[in-house]
Amino acid sequence: MRPEIIINSLAFDAMITHCRDGLPMEACGYLGGKDGEVSHCFPLTNTDSASDHFTFDPKEQFATVKQARALGIDLLGVFHSHPETPARLSAEDIRLFNDPHMQYWIVSFSKPSPEVGAFMLKKTPDSVDITVVHIVIK
Amino acid sequence: MNVTINGQIEQIPSGLTIVGLLAHKSVEMPDMVSVELNGEILDRPAFDTTLVSEGDSLEFLYFMGGGQ
Numbered sequence: 001m002r003p004e005i006i007i008n009s010l011a012f013d014a015m016i017t018h019c020r021d022g023l024p025m026e027a028c029g030y031l032g033g034k035d036g037e038v039s040h041c042f043p044l045t046n047t048d049s050a051s052d053h054f055t056f057d058p059k060e061q062f063a064t065v066k067q068a069r070a071l072g073i074d075l076l077g078v079f080h081s082h083p084e085t086p087a088r089l090s091a092e093d094i095r096l097f098n099d100p101h102m103q104y105w106i107v108s109f110s111k112p113s114p115e116v117g118a119f120m121l122k123k124t125p126d127s128v129d130i131t132v133v134h135i136v137i138k
Numbered sequence: 139m140n141v142t143i144n145g146q147i148e149q150i151p152s153g154l155t156i157v158g159l160l161a162h163k164s165v166e167m168p169d170m171v172s173v174e175l176n177g178e179i180l181d182r183p184a185f186d187t188t189l190v191s192e193g194d195s196l197e198f199l200y201f202m203g204g205g206q
Contacts, residue, residue: 026205026206028202048203050205052205052206053203053204053205053206054203054204054205055201055202055203056201056202056203058172058179058199058201059179061172061199061202062172062174062179062197062199065144065197065199066145066197069145078202080204082206083206084206085206090204090205090206092204092205092206093204093205096170096201096202096203096204096205097202097204098166098167098170098200098201099199099200099202100166102200104204123167
């Protein structure tokens with residue numbers, strides 16, 4: 001059975017808005033919540049300021065970790081946008097996504113309406129196992 | 139000795155470098171981890187030479203990047 005993640009509509013809309021505002025560049029951020037349910041969106045700066053790549057600002061990352069801790073929530077996911085390509089993990093995403101505890105969300109603007117995909121990755125030196133996560137907005 | 143790691147007080151062996159602490163904590167993909175020590179982000183070359191001291195506060199997180 002496909003795993004499921006619940007996200008509240010405020011966090012979902014904030015993620016879409018941050019990604020749309022960043023166009024034509026990629027935008028990125030964290031998603032936080034509790035017990036597997038996303039309640040907060042934390043927009044971060046794409047230090048690459050590029051349309052085909054993103055990198056988090058480590059200072060913002062550490063600040064967000066502490067902010068989430070102060071709120072009593074966990075960081076559950078990383079999101080970024082694909083301005084021109086579908087909501088699937090690219091080879092570069094797979095290469096650089098190394099936190100085994102995160103879900104990876106992609107917001108695609110390759111079509112008139114944004115499309116969102118969420119994934120879990122399990123990497124070993126020999127293999128990459130990708131699981132598609134079903135998103136429930138409430 | 140006691141240190142704070144990701145907000146939790148933990149007891150660790152004395153004499154560990156940052157590299158040693160990452161190994162002690164069984165952190166996966168340690169080459170992709172950023173470390174903040176007492177509020178300052180450490181440069182990666184310092185991981186081998188920086189000793190963890192009693193009362194230090196450390197944060198670990200993964201470098202994060204990607205592309206379409």
